[in-house]
Structures are given as C-alpha cells and as structure tokens.
Amino acid sequence: MNTPPLDTHTGAITLDDGEMPAILFDKVEKRFGDHVVLHDLDFTVRRGDRVTLIGPSGSGKTTILRLVMTLEEANDGYILIDGKPLTHYSRDGKRVELKEKHKNEMRKRIGMVFQQFNLFPNMTVIENIIEAPVHVLGLSKKDALARGRALLEKVGLPDKENAHPTQLSGGQQQRVAIARALAMEPEILLLDEVTSALDPEVVGEVLNILRDVARETDVTMLIVTHEMQFARDVSNRVLMFDSGRIVEEGKPEDIFSNPQEQRTRDFLSAVL
Amino acid sequence: MNDDNSFWSWDHAIAAFPDILEKFLTVTLVVTIIGSIIAAILGLVIALGRRTAPRPVAAVITLLMNFVRMTPLVVQLLFAYYVFTTVPPIVLGTIIIGIHYATYMAEVYRAGIDAVPPGQWEATTALSMSPGRTWTAVIIPQALRSTLPALANYVISMFKDTPFLMVITVVEMVRQAQLYGSKNFRFVEAIIIAGLIYLVASLLSSLLARRLEKRLEYTTA
Amino acid sequence: MTENFEALWRALPQLVDGVLITLQLTAGGALLAIVVAIGLGLLARFENVFLRGIARTIIELFRGTSLLVQLFFFFFVLPLPPFEIEMPAVFTGILALGLNYGAYGAEVVRGSINSVPAGQWEATTALSLSRTHRMWRVIFPQAWALMLPSLNNLLIQLLKGTAVVYLITIVDLTAELNKLRVQTDVYFAYGLGLLIYFAIAYLLTLGMNALETRAKHRLGQGGKWRDSITTTPVPDMKGAGQAA
Numbered sequence: 001m002n003t004p005p006l007d008t009h010t011g012a013i014t015l016d017d018g019e020m021p022a023i024l025f026d027k028v029e030k031r032f033g034d035h036v037v038l039h040d041l042d043f044t045v046r047r048g049d050r051v052t053l054i055g056p057s058g059s060g061k062t063t064i065l066r067l068v069m070t071l072e073e074a075n076d077g078y079i080l081i082d083g084k085p086l087t088h089y090s091r092d093g094k095r096v097e098l099k100e101k102h103k104n105e106m107r108k109r110i111g112m113v114f115q116q117f118n119l120f121p122n123m124t125v126i127e128n129i130i131e132a133p134v135h136v137l138g139l140s141k142k143d144a145l146a147r148g149r150a151l152l153e154k155v156g157l158p159d160k161e162n163a164h165p166t167q168l169s170g171g172q173q174q175r176v177a178i179a180r181a182l183a184m185e186p187e188i189l190l191l192d193e194v195t196s197a198l199d200p201e202v203v204g205e206v207l208n209i210l211r212d213v214a215r216e217t218d219v220t221m222l223i224v225t226h227e228m229q230f231a232r233d234v235s236n237r238v239l240m241f242d243s244g245r246i247v248e249e250g251k252p253e254d255i256f257s258n259p260q261e262q263r264t265r266d267f268l269s270a271v272l
Numbered sequence: 273m274n275d276d277n278s279f280w281s282w283d284h285a286i287a288a289f290p291d292i293l294e295k296f297l298t299v300t301l302v303v304t305i306i307g308s309i310i311a312a313i314l315g316l317v318i319a320l321g322r323r324t325a326p327r328p329v330a331a332v333i334t335l336l337m338n339f340v341r342m343t344p345l346v347v348q349l350l351f352a353y354y355v356f357t358t359v360p361p362i363v364l365g366t367i368i369i370g371i372h373y374a375t376y377m378a379e380v381y382r383a384g385i386d387a388v389p390p391g392q393w394e395a396t397t398a399l400s401m402s403p404g405r406t407w408t409a410v411i412i413p414q415a416l417r418s419t420l421p422a423l424a425n426y427v428i429s430m431f432k433d434t435p436f437l438m439v440i441t442v443v444e445m446v447r448q449a450q451l452y453g454s455k456n457f458r459f460v461e462a463i464i465i466a467g468l469i470y471l472v473a474s475l476l477s478s479l480l481a482r483r484l485e486k487r488l489e490y491t492t493a
Numbered sequence: 494m495t496e497n498f499e500a501l502w503r504a505l506p507q508l509v510d511g512v513l514i515t516l517q518l519t520a521g522g523a524l525l526a527i528v529v530a531i532g533l534g535l536l537a538r539f540e541n542v543f544l545r546g547i548a549r550t551i552i553e554l555f556r557g558t559s560l561l562v563q564l565f566f567f568f569f570v571l572p573l574p575p576f577e578i579e580m581p582a583v584f585t586g587i588l589a590l591g592l593n594y595g596a597y598g599a600e601v602v603r604g605s606i607n608s609v610p611a612g613q614w615e616a617t618t619a620l621s622l623s624r625t626h627r628m629w630r631v632i633f634p635q636a637w638a639l640m641l642p643s644l645n646n647l648l649i650q651l652l653k654g655t656a657v658v659y660l661i662t663i664v665d666l667t668a669e670l671n672k673l674r675v676q677t678d679v680y681f682a683y684g685l686g687l688l689i690y691f692a693i694a695y696l697l698t699l700g701m702n703a704l705e706t707r708a709k710h711r712l713g714q715g716g717k718w719r720d721s722i723t724t725t726p727v728p729d730m731k732g733a734g735q736a737a
Binding site for chain 1 (some may be wrong): 616
C-alpha cells in the first residue's frame with residue numbers, strides 16, 4: 001500500500017497499478033479531546049470493494065465511517081475520495097482546508113445508513129426518499145418519485161409509500177433508510193452497525209436487502225457490523241481494528257477461519 | 273419633555289442616580305427577596321396540597337392556583353389595594369407578588385417531584401419509612417436538584433416584575449425615574465439608569481444561576 | 494348587587510372596547526414576538542461571531558431590563574431627538590411587548606432547535622442537504638413541536654403583561670376595570686375582570702394545545718385531541734420561557 005506524497009494542488013494520486021482508490025486514508029489522525037482514536041492511519045479501499053471493519057468498540061471503526069461521511073473532521077492527515085481530497089489537501093507542505101462548496105460536492109458521492117435509522121419524522125416514507133434527490137441532485141419530482149418507488153419495491157415495501165416512519169417496525173424503517181441512501185446513487189455506501197438496533201427476528205430481512213445491493217450493484221461498501229456471517233457473505237476484504245490500528249487484514253475466508261494475529265483470534269473467539 | 277436639545281446630559285444622570293439606586297436597594301431588592309421567600313414556601317405548600325389532599329380538595333386548589341397564575345398580576349394588585357386599604361402598599365405588593373409567583377413555583381415543584389423515579393417511592397415502602405421521613409429524607413432532596421435552577425429563574429423574573437407595584441403607588445425604580453422625569457422635564461437619563469441597573473443585576477444573577485445549575489449537575493449520582 | 498349589573502350594562506360598550514384593545518395588544522405583540530423569537534433564535538446560532546453577538550446583545554438587553562422600563566422608554570424617549578419617532582400608544586405597547594417576549598422566545602427557539610436529536614442532523618449531512626434546506630424541511634419542523642409548550646407559557650405572560658399598558662394612556666381592559674370600580678365596587682369590577690382575563694387565557698391555551706397536538710401528529714407522534722383540553726400549559730422545568 002505505497003502512497004505517493006500528496007503535494008499537488010488537487011492532491012490527486014493513483015495507486016501503483018494506475019487505478020484510483022475509492023477511499024484513501026493518508027496518515028489520518030483523529031482525537032476527541034485528549035483521547036486519540038486514530039493515529040497515523042493509512043488504508044485504502046478500491047472501487048467496488050466491500051470492506052468490513054471488525055473489532056471491539058472504541059477501536060475506531062465507526063470513527064472511520066464518520067470521517068468519510070464528514071460527520072467528523074480529521075485532526076491531521078488526508079482523506080481522498082476517488083483520488084480527490086475530501087476536506088483538506090496539501091500545498092507547499094501545509095495542510096489546507098477546502099471550501100465548503102468543495103466539501104458539499106464530495107459529500108454527494110457518499111451515502112450512509114445509520115444504526116438509529118434517523119428517518120425524518122415529519123415526512124412520509126416516499127418524501128424521505130425523494131427529499132435529497134430533488135433538492136440536492138436536482139431531479140424533477142416525477143423522476144425522483146419513479147426512482148423512489150423502484151427502490152421501495154426493491155426493499156420490499158412498495159405499499160408503504162405514504163406511511164409515516166412511526167407506523168413502521170424497526171426493520172421496515174431501516175429498509176426505508178437504505179432506500180433513502182440509495183436514492184442518491186452514491187459511489188460509496190457506508191453502513192454503520194445497521195442491524196444493531198433491530199430485534200433479532202428482523203435482522204435477516206435487512207441483511208438480505210444489503211446482500212441484494214452488493215450483488216446487483218457495484219457500489220463501494222464500507223461496513224461496520226457484528227454480523228459475521230453477513231460480513232463473510234458480502235465482503236471481499238476484512239480489516240480487524242484495535243485501538244485505532246489495523247491489526248490484521250485479508251479475505252474473509254482467511255480472517256475468519258485462520259486468523260494470524262492473537263488479537264484477532266481473541267476477538268473472534270469472543271464474538272463467534 | 274426635554275428642556276434642551278441634547279439627548280444625554282451627564283449632570284442629570286448624576287442627579288437622578290442616587291434616588292434610583294436607593295429605591296433599588298430599599299424597595300426592589302427587599303420586595304424580591306421577601307416575595308421569593310413567600311413564593312417558595314407557599315408554592316411548596318400548594319404542590320404538596322395538590323398531591324396529598326383528597327381528590328375534590330386537590331381539584332379546587334388546582335383551579336384556584338391556575339386562576340391566579342393565568343390572570344394579570346396588575347389586576348390582582350389593584351384588587352388587593354382597594355380591598356385592604358389599611359395595609360401599606362409595599363407590604364401588600366410584596367404579599368401579592370409572592371402569592372402570584374407561588375403558583376409558578378408550585379408547578380415547578382410538581383414537575384420536580386414527578387421526576388423522582390417511582391423506584392424511590394417503592395424503596396421507602398419496602399423499608400416501611402414514614403411519610404414524613406419519605407418526604408424529607410428521600411423525595412424532596414432529589415426533587416430540589418432539578419427544581420432549584422427553575423426556582424432561581426423565577427426569582428430573577430420576579431425581580432423584573434417589581435415595577436408592576438407602581439400601579440399601587442409603590443415607589444420603586446421605574447416610578448422613581450418617572451418622578452425625576454416629571455419634576456425636571458428630563459426622562460432619558462433616569463429611565464436609562466433604571467434600565468442599566470436592571471440589566472447589570474439580571475446578568476449577574478443569571479451568571480450565578482447558571483453556576484448554581486452546573487454545581488447541581490456535578491453532584492448527581 | 495343589581496345596581497352593579499346596571500352599571501355594568503351601561504359600561505358594556507366601553508368594556509368591550511377595552512377587551513378589544515387588550516386582544517389587539519396580545520395579538521400584535523404575539524405576532525411581533527414570534528417573528529423576533531425565530532429571527533433572533535436562528536441568528537444566535539450562526540457561526541459568524543459578529544451576527545451571533547448582535548443577536549445575543551439584543552436578547553440579553555430585552556430580557557435583562559424590565560417590561561416597564563422598555564414600555565416607558567419607547568413611550569417617553571422615542572419621540573425625542575435623535576429618534577423622533579411618534580406613534581400611537583397602542584403601537585408603542587405592541588412594540589415593547591413584542592420585543593420583550595420575543596427575546597425570551599428567542600431562547601426557547603434556540604433551545605428547541607438544539608434539542609432536535611443529533612441523528613436527524615447527521616442524516617441531513619449524509620444526504621448532503623444544504624444548511625438552509627435542512628433547517629426548513631427537517632430541523633425546524635421538529636423543533637416547532639418542542640417549543641410550543643414554552644411558547645404557550647410566554648403567550649399567557651404576554652397577555653398578563655398587557656394589563657400594565659394603561660400607564661402609557663392606552664385604554665385597555667384594565668383601564669376600563671378601573672373606571673368600572675368607581676361605578677360598582679372593587680369586588681365586582683376586578684372579580685369580573687379577572688374572570689375575563691382567565692377566559693381569554695384559557696382560550697389561548699386551548700389554541701396552543703391544539704397547535705401542539707397538530708404539530709405532534711405531523712411528526713407521527715400520536716396524542717389524543719382530548720388531551721389538549723386542559724388549563725395548564727405544560728410547565729417548563731428550566732423556566733425557559735421565563736427569566737434569565
């Protein structure tokens with residue numbers, strides 16, 4: 001994972017084999033007060049990758065997702081999306097912040113599904129889904145409705161179009177949240193423990209939707225989850241985190257069946 | 273109302289200041305402090321009464337409380353003034369404002385008491401504690417933690433309502449400013465001084481109230 | 494007792510006028526107050542320190558000085574140079590009431606916006622909604638339901654505050670009550686007056702409770718319409734609608 005220095009104005013870089021990574025972390029540091037969550041973190045996600053981050057809580061996995069979604073900003077280092085800097089770039093050796101306008105443009109290519117769904121309670125299901133496509137992407141209401149309905153069909157809730165989020169079960173709400181995120185046709189989809197707040201019986205229905213998404217689209221996915229079977233089914237790479245560092249990484253078959261590091265072994269034996 | 277064209281005259285400001293400050297200390301502060309004590313005690317009595325009295329009595333107390341709470345202090349002051357003609361206006365005013373604010377504080381107490389977790393009551397039953405001990409040793413201390421900031425805010429509110437007493441001839445700060453104004457035909461300085469004293473006192477007490485709030489938060493279990 | 498009612502009958506037209514003036518002051522004051530409250534409440538959240546400072550200053554100025562100070566200032570000082578603003582006494586009353594209670598309202602607005610759950614803000618970021626858009630479509634609609642109980646309290650206080658405007662020559666309900674007292678007696682005049690004020694306050698509370706129920710319905714939070722028929726506007730623990 002050699003990363004050339006980011007000393008150009010646009011900070012555009014490529015990997016050795018000429019392909020631009022979907023996500024690149026370059027010496028990223030994130031602190032909350034005195035507590036250092038991520039230190040000198042380098043990692044890459046290629047386009048079309050399905051990467052699962054596993055590890056104990058507090059290891060920094062969710063922070064990574066939140067940094068990509070610009071819900072937090074790194075204290076140092078650079079994050080590149082598709083080769084372009086997300087929030088900061090390097091000029092003459094100094095770390096310079098980009099303008100809000102640039103960040104907004106970058107943000108549009110990334111979508112996120114939250115553990116707590118976070119559907120808007122003052123809108124119906126379909127209104128939740130078309131809100132951003134209409135007002136951010138500029139789609140006409142007609143096109144947005146068509147897209148929204150198709151997605152509702154895909155997540156198995158075609159008749160809930162005019163329902164209120166509060167009338168839906170947790171599993172249904174999360175499926176709507178997935179549809180809402182996909183309606184923006186993001187290049188990168190971030191999934192932050194999307195089934196952790198659901199009753200065990202409905203976890204399956206949500207994960208099946210995500211399996212379909214993984215199979216039928218080529219969106220890059222960055223997943224934080226405790227559902228190991230799901231991680232095995234969907235990911236092509238698994239990263240084990242602890243205390244803000246990558247402990248081990250590899251293909252799911254390798255990590256889950258034959259972990260090399262002790263830390264990984266301890267963690268997996270505790271959760272599996 | 274000005275006898276010359278300048279907006280502000282330092283001479284008049286200095287001349288008006290002492291009397292206004294005197295009214296602040298002797299009237300405004302005194303009314304606020306005594307009125308708050310009346311309100312705090314009476315408010316607690318009302319809150320406890322609503323909770324412990326038999327249903328019909330509690331309902332009447334609630335109705336009376338709401339009636340006083342939702343009607344103007346001014347009209348209540350006027351009413352008392354013309355009925356109790358022998359009582360000095362400042363005493364009357366203090367009592368009426370105390371009663372008026374007692375109805376606010378009663379609501380705050382109620383919310384604070386309701387906020388004490390039901391488990392606390394159950395524990396006192398399990399330990400066979402008497403009602404007296406239950407209230408004084410367990411419930412009220414916990415209720416006070418959340419009510420004190422709100423009570424403090426109402427005290428500050430009462431402080432700013434003291435000018436209403438001028439309708440029953442009590443000479444407090446604003447009335448004093450008005451008197452200076454009508455005597456000297458210069459009102460600007462007097463009213464601004466009165467306003468500044470209120471502003472400074474308010475800001476200081478808000479800071480204190482906020483510090484009190486922070487202090488109480490730290491001591492929660 | 495009958496003479497009292499006869500006197501009341503004679504005074505009825507003026508009494509009605511007084512009530513109308515009181516209602517005008519309440520409505521006008523409330524309208525100005527809500528505009529001021531939302532304007533200052535939003536301004537106080539801007540990142541620009543200067544704008545935030547202006548909002549803060551205005552809020553603290555009107556919350557820190559008493560309603561009567563403001564009323565007298567507007568009535569006696571505004572007509573003088575350098576302002577030289579002359580306006581009918583009723584407008585002066587509305588101005589003072591609106592600014593005073595609007596400043597308290599600004600704190601309520603600001604607090605309610607901050608109370609909207611963090612997840613909602615984060616979801617708007619995840620969807621790349623612009624700042625203005627998210628406030629208009631997601632945050633404020635949810636904050637509205639949160640702020641209504643406190644705004645209700647302020648509205649009742651505004652109504653009570655109108656009773657003092659007779660000191661600046663406005664002939665409102667209280668002024669008429671003072672006249673009625675002379676023709677009848679203290680108990681009758683002020684007793685009746687308190688009942689009228691109570692009735693108005695009760696109706697206002699019903700209205701606000703209905704607004705709150707409707708706002709909650711729009712957020713999918715139930716609540717029976719029957720529950721809105723109470724006298725009590727919901728008490729706010731921190732006295733948010735009140736002082737400091």
